[in-house]
Amino acid sequence: MAIDAIDDAVMAKLQGDATLLSLAPGNVWADSAPEGAIDIGRFVIVNLQLETPTYELGGVAYVAARYQVKVVDRSTTKTAAQAALDRIDTLLHNVALTIVGHAHMISKRVARFAFKELEGPNTWQHRGADYEVYADPV
Amino acid sequence: MAEGFTGMAALIAGLERLPTQLEHEASIHINNAADTMAAEIRNEYPEVTGNLRKGVKVIRVNAFVAQVKNTARHAEIYERGTVRRFTADTGANRGTMPAGNVFIPAAIKARAHMDEQLIKAVERSKVPGMTGQLDVVERGGD
Numbered sequence A: 001m002a003i004d005a006i007d008d009a010v011m012a013k014l015q016g017d018a019t020l021l022s023l024a025p026g027n028v029w030a031d032s033a034p035e036g037a038i039d040i041g042r043f044v045i046v047n048l049q050l051e052t053p054t055y056e057l058g059g060v061a062y063v064a065a066r067y068q069v070k071v072v073d074r075s076t077t078k079t080a081a082q083a084a085l086d087r088i089d090t091l092l093h094n095v096a097l098t099i100v101g102h103a104h105m106i107s108k109r110v111a112r113f114a115f116k117e118l119e120g121p122n123t124w125q126h127r128g129a130d131y132e133v134y135a136d137p138v
Numbered sequence B: 001m002a003e004g005f006t007g008m009a010a011l012i013a014g015l016e017r018l019p020t021q022l023e024h025e026a027s028i029h030i031n032n033a034a035d036t037m038a039a040e041i042r043n044e045y046p047e048v049t050g051n052l053r054k055g056v057k058v059i060r061v062n063a064f065v066a067q068v069k070n071t072a073r074h075a076e077i078y079e080r081g082t083v084r085r086f087t088a089d090t091g092a093n094r095g096t097m098p099a100g101n102v103f104i105p106a107a108i109k110a111r112a113h114m115d116e117q118l119i120k121a122v123e124r125s126k127v128p129g130m131t132g133q134l135d136v137v138e139r140g141g142d
Helices: A003-015 A018-023 A079-092 B010-046 B075-080 B102-126
Strands: A028-030 A041-055 A059-074 A102-119 A122-137 B002-005 B056-062 B065-070 B082-086 B094-098 B131-132
Touching: A003 A028, A003 A041, A003 A059, A003 A122, A003 B056, A018 A028, A018 A079, A041 B102, A059 A079, A059 A102, A059 B102, A102 B075, A102 B082, A122 B075, A122 B082, B010 B056, B010 B065, B010 B102, B065 B082, B065 B102, B075 B102, B094 B102
Parallel strands: A028 A041
Antiparallel strands: A041 A059, A059 A122, A102 A122, B002 B131, B056 B065, B082 B094
């Protein structure tokens, strides 16, 4: 059983949503976006912060994985990035995921963040949230 | 919970005294968790100017509440990551900054270890008038 199955499930959920891809045409990337992604459009980055197993009776009872999911947009306003993040929230908060080798228990938003990055004449919006996914290996 | 007790009154009195007995030990575990978390974070940060490391502070609100903060101005963007940067004229890559993933994982681990220590402290407690051992049962989260 692949122990990164939850990563794949989160990525598949986001990459498979046509509405999200229309809001973030720069695509959904794991850990970092390639050079030039912003030239296509605002994009989404997903990264695993930490996954911890809980052991009971000598085995893994469940795993808890926490992900940072953020929308990055080159814009002076937050509106479009926030719309993409709102769509991400409908896909990940309190929604079942299909996880290979696991029974999904719960996915929930546990934090939200937002900041602007100034780079010369450019303003970058970073708007994101942290999600926890609990799954039971089967 | 109890395998036997000498009297209900003695058990209740013993349970009522339990918080006082546990306070001191709980305070130790809470403060140790904060100090350990801060040390781990400082160790994980890269050192360029040293500002990220110097910014890590442990604030003791009271005996049972400790906060770990990073007061460095760029601590959050280091944690969350920034976009790739290029020098405009030469096009030189000034380096991407993916999410640092230092503070939040350290907090998760510290909290989990602290909870484990606190549960063990309760389970180790001896309640006057009671034999056997306390068992902590965690209720499902929301």
